Amino acid sequence: xxxxxxxxxxxxxxxxxxxxxxxxxxxxxxxxxxxxxxxxxxxxxxxxxxxxxxxxxxxxxxxxxxxxxxxxxxxxxxxxxxxxxxxxxxxxxxxxxxxxxxxxxxxxxxxxxxxxxxxxxxxxxxxxxxxxxxxxxxxxxxxxxxxxxxxxxxxxxxxxxxxxxxxxxxxxxxxxxxxxxxxxxxxxxxxxxxxxxxxxxxxxxxxxxxxxxxxxxxxxxxxxxxxxxxxxxxxxxxxxxxxxxxxxxxxxxxxxxxxxxxxxxxxxxxxxxxxxxxxxxxxxxxxxxxxxxxxxxxxxxxxxxxxxxxxxxxxxxxxxxxxxxxxxxxxxxxxxxxxxxxxxxxxxxxxxxxxxxxxxxxxxxxxxxxxxxxxxxxxxxxxxxxxxxxxxxxxxxxxxxxxxxxxxxxxxxxxxxxxxxxxxxxxxxxxxxxxxxxxxxxxxxxxxxxxxxxxxxxxxxxxxxxxxxxxxxxxxxxxxxxxxxxxxxxxxxxxxxxxxxxxxxxxxxxxxxxxxxxxxxxxxxxxxxxxxxxxxxx
Amino acid sequence: xxxxxxxxxxxxxxxxxxxxxxxxxxxxxxxxxxxxxxxxxxxxxxxxxxxxxxxxxxxxxxxxxxxxxxxxxxxxxxxxxxxxxxxxxxxxxxxxxxxxxxxxxxxxxxxxxxxxxxxxxxxxxxxxxxxxxxxxxxxxxxxxxxxxxxxxxxxxxxxxxxxxxxxxxxxxxxxxxxxxxxxxxxxxxxxxxxxxxxxxxxxxxxxxxxxxxxxxxxxxxxxxxxxxxxxxxxxxxxxxxxxxxxxxxxxxxxxxxxxxxxxxxxxxxxxxxxxxxxxxxxxxxxxxxxxxxxxxxxxxxxxxxxxxxxxxxxxx
Numbered sequence: 001x002x003x004x005x006x007x008x009x010x011x012x013x014x015x016x017x018x019x020x021x022x023x024x025x026x027x028x029x030x031x032x033x034x035x036x037x038x039x040x041x042x043x044x045x046x047x048x049x050x051x052x053x054x055x056x057x058x059x060x061x062x063x064x065x066x067x068x069x070x071x072x073x074x075x076x077x078x079x080x081x082x083x084x085x086x087x088x089x090x091x092x093x094x095x096x097x098x099x100x101x102x103x104x105x106x107x108x109x110x111x112x113x114x115x116x117x118x119x120x121x122x123x124x125x126x127x128x129x130x131x132x133x134x135x136x137x138x139x140x141x142x143x144x145x146x147x148x149x150x151x152x153x154x155x156x157x158x159x160x161x162x163x164x165x166x167x168x169x170x171x172x173x174x175x176x177x178x179x180x181x182x183x184x185x186x187x188x189x190x191x192x193x194x195x196x197x198x199x200x201x202x203x204x205x206x207x208x209x210x211x212x213x214x215x216x217x218x219x220x221x222x223x224x225x226x227x228x229x230x231x232x233x234x235x236x237x238x239x240x241x242x243x244x245x246x247x248x249x250x251x252x253x254x255x256x257x258x259x260x261x262x263x264x265x266x267x268x269x270x271x272x273x274x275x276x277x278x279x280x281x282x283x284x285x286x287x288x289x290x291x292x293x294x295x296x297x298x299x300x301x302x303x304x305x306x307x308x309x310x311x312x313x314x315x316x317x318x319x320x321x322x323x324x325x326x327x328x329x330x331x332x333x334x335x336x337x338x339x340x341x342x343x344x345x346x347x348x349x350x351x352x353x354x355x356x357x358x359x360x361x362x363x364x365x366x367x368x369x370x371x372x373x374x375x376x377x378x379x380x381x382x383x384x385x386x387x388x389x390x391x392x393x394x395x396x397x398x399x400x401x402x403x404x405x406x407x408x409x410x411x412x413x414x415x416x417x418x419x420x421x422x423x424x425x426x427x428x429x430x431x432x433x434x435x436x437x438x439x440x441x442x443x444x445x446x447x448x449x450x451x452x453x454x455x456x457x458x459x460x461x462x463x464x465x466x467x468x469x470x471x472x473x474x475x476x477x478x479x480x481x482x483x484x485x486x487x488x489x490x491x492x493x494x495x496x497x498x499x500x501x502x503x504x505x506x507x508x509x510x511x512x513x514x515x516x517x518x519x520x521x522x523x524x525x526x527x528x529x530x531x532x533x534x535x536x537x538x
Numbered sequence: 539x540x541x542x543x544x545x546x547x548x549x550x551x552x553x554x555x556x557x558x559x560x561x562x563x564x565x566x567x568x569x570x571x572x573x574x575x576x577x578x579x580x581x582x583x584x585x586x587x588x589x590x591x592x593x594x595x596x597x598x599x600x601x602x603x604x605x606x607x608x609x610x611x612x613x614x615x616x617x618x619x620x621x622x623x624x625x626x627x628x629x630x631x632x633x634x635x636x637x638x639x640x641x642x643x644x645x646x647x648x649x650x651x652x653x654x655x656x657x658x659x660x661x662x663x664x665x666x667x668x669x670x671x672x673x674x675x676x677x678x679x680x681x682x683x684x685x686x687x688x689x690x691x692x693x694x695x696x697x698x699x700x701x702x703x704x705x706x707x708x709x710x711x712x713x714x715x716x717x718x719x720x721x722x723x724x725x726x727x728x729x730x731x732x733x734x735x736x737x738x739x740x741x742x743x744x745x746x747x748x749x750x751x752x753x754x755x756x757x758x759x760x761x762x763x764x765x766x767x768x769x770x771x772x773x774x775x776x777x778x779x780x781x782x783x784x785x786x787x788x789x790x791x792x793x794x795x796x797x798x799x800x801x802x803x804x805x806x807x808x809x810x811x812x813x814x815x816x817x818x819x820x821x822x823x824x825x826x827x828x829x830x831x832x833x834x835x836x837x838x839x840x841x842x843x844x845x846x847x848x849x850x851x852x853x854x
């Protein structure tokens with residue numbers, strides 16, 4: 001690279017388009033009113049956006065978040081408008097993303113780990129009360145039926161109802177019924193209204209689900225109940241069988257007379273222990289951690305997953321390193337020809353996207369139709385991915401395929417950087433080949449690759465895509481209280497607890513995340529200390 | 539296999555090879571060794587190489603062969619290269635329930651934008667760490683390293699809940715949007731990348747900056763026109779690693795992107811293959827081959843830089 005020429009080209013004679021572009025950029029960066037104007041406009045936009053966000057946030061009483069948003073925007077203005085503060089100007093964009101999506105996300109994980117946030121506990125108490133009342137709606141026995149026409153205005157559906165007395169009213173989702181007088185009548189039933197389009201039968205069928213889900217309040221008092229329709233032509237009054245007593249904080253089932261109280265578990269609970277779901281989110285302290293270590297149905301699978309995670313991570317590093325080192329030694333001979341071609345071909349598994357490799361291997365290891373059983377083992381019936389122990393073996397094998405090229409590359413690099421004179425000196429002193437390898441090459445090599453081995457361990461500790469794509473964590477352990485299998489590692493367990501299946505337990509999943517973090521952090525700190533010691537020795 | 543072969547002479551060949559081989563190799567007219575000697579010295583290495591290459595290649599050949607066998611199931615894919623037909627590649631783009639074209643473009647767009655911005659943010663940070671001395675510099679550098687101990691993947695629940703909240707305020711950048719996913723990825727833009735770049739920035743002598751400063755160049759001009767060009771190799775490495783990493787990322791993409799036509803290849807292909815595992819195997823294989831071509835080509839083209847970059851981080 002011709003360093004001396006570059007500034008010249010930049011200032012006097014921009015020759016190539018790249019130079020010209022760079023020169024323009026530099027011109028802009030160097031000052032000028034265009035830049036100042038752009039800067040002001042951009043910062044103004046950021047401020048405006050921040051104020052808008054803060055307003056929206058304050059409407060839902062999230063004051064802390066609102067204040068933070070405004071403060072960050074002001075900080076940006078302060079940093080970029082003033083002279084100096086150079087480091088901040090360069091660091092701020094990256095740091096903002098880092099803070100929001102990594103630091104805050106980490107802290108928030110910690111917070112969620114101490115709550116009961118899950119499928120049944122996903123909201124505030126007020127919205128839990130609303131949801132309960134809505135879900136407990138029942139048709140009022142012997143109540144009159146309303147003749148119904150469904151009308152549409154600008155894509156929003158409304159109920160046009162004629163009650164048994166012949167009064168016509170209109171209303172929609174969250175819009176209580178209102179009297180109307182100018183409806184078009186047909187045989188005692190309102191069938192149209194100026195400004196609205198009447199839905200035909202075909203339209204009603206097409207929007208069947210939406211219409212069946214609609215509930216139109218009879219009046220602005222929620223205790224009066226709502227109108228719902230099963231068929232799009234008749235509506236019935238529904239009321240909730242649950243009554244919420246705001247003063248006492250209790251839910252009463254009007255049908256059975258059972259009183260559900262708020263006993264501090266995040267859900268209305270009756271005296272006999274039955275709970276109304278959904279509940280709401282509360283702080284549960286160390287409950288999630290306690291569950292992980294003490295609840296029988298979770299502890300067993302959790303400990304098993306924990307052990308397998310370590311075994312998997314250690315074995316992966318070890319097998320890949322062993323094969324990579326062996327190949328590096330084999331190919332580290334100057335007399336050998338066409339090494340280059342071997343090298344390119346052997347790198348291919350590393351270049352191939354990992355998740356695809358796992359999916360392809362999953363196909364090849366299929367018990368009935370897979371390539372391994374049908375072709376290589378001549379029609380054998382080996383349960384590669386469905387037997388607990390074979391599945392573990394298969395995972396290690398596929399990981400070896402994925403990971404050995406990387407180890408081969410770094411071992412080759414490290415071997416080539418070991419100076420020849422050390423080896424020669426050893427040989428002159430009468431060391432055998434094995435001794436040279438054992439006492440000189442290997443220690444020097446380990447010093448060089450130890451940090452990479454540690455990061456490889458950390459990577460495999462959280463090697464989600466291999467496990468999830470190859471076995472999906474299976475074969476499933478049916479006795480477990482959480483959805484885990486024999487080959488699940490901690491990170492796939494977190495994913496499954498939080499996002500797979502019909503119920504999600506965000507609190508428990510976050511608690512597992514925190515446990516993983518503590519483990520990885522402890523190991524990394526110890527390991528890096530030890531490699532430092534190793535470096536000092538040499 | 540030669541009966542005289544033991545492990546001892548072969549390892550000694552490695553050791554002595556380094557010293558004596560260099561001179562012989564350039565001449566190219568080595569006297570022909572007897573086969574036994576040849577095998578003991580280098581022949582067996584080729585044997586190992588061939589075995590390793592077969593191990594490395596056969597899954598790749600298998601998937602290519604499966605993709606050329608249209609209408610094939612898992613079972614018919616086993617007869618390698620029995621047919622040669624690009625039908626599956628056409629079929630791949632014709633099924634609306636499995637919008638492969640959209641997945642491909644999404645992956646490309648998300649990958650390119652993420653990697654470009656990652657390089658920019660990382661380079662800005664590395665420049666300030668390498669060239670400026672300010673209060674809290676050491677602390678920030680250490681903090682970046684410590685933060686990496688809590689990878690974003692671990693925070694998937696929190697990120698999901700955060701995106702749900704953002705959706706309430708700005709639906710355009712919240713859950714189920716690609717901008718949202720890119721923003722999440724950018725949260726990991728500093729960290730490991732900054733360290734990699736920081737090391738490389740330090741190898742560019744500061745006297746170049748000073749000379750430019752004396753000539754009247756401002757900090758931005760020095761950064762954009764001089765430094766960035768001198769550190770181009772590391773920019774390529776970081777950009778490429780980030781691109782490849784983003785393209786195969788599954789966890790966050792699957793949590794944030796919900797609609798099938800917004801998903802990336804990793805999420806889409808996984809759902810596709812787990813739905814109808816053995817039935818549409820050749821279509822999946824075609825999808826896998828197409829998805830892999832770009833990363834593999836990029837990797838091979840920039841192999842030299844990547845290997846250098848991978849080891850530069852820690853092998854000193």
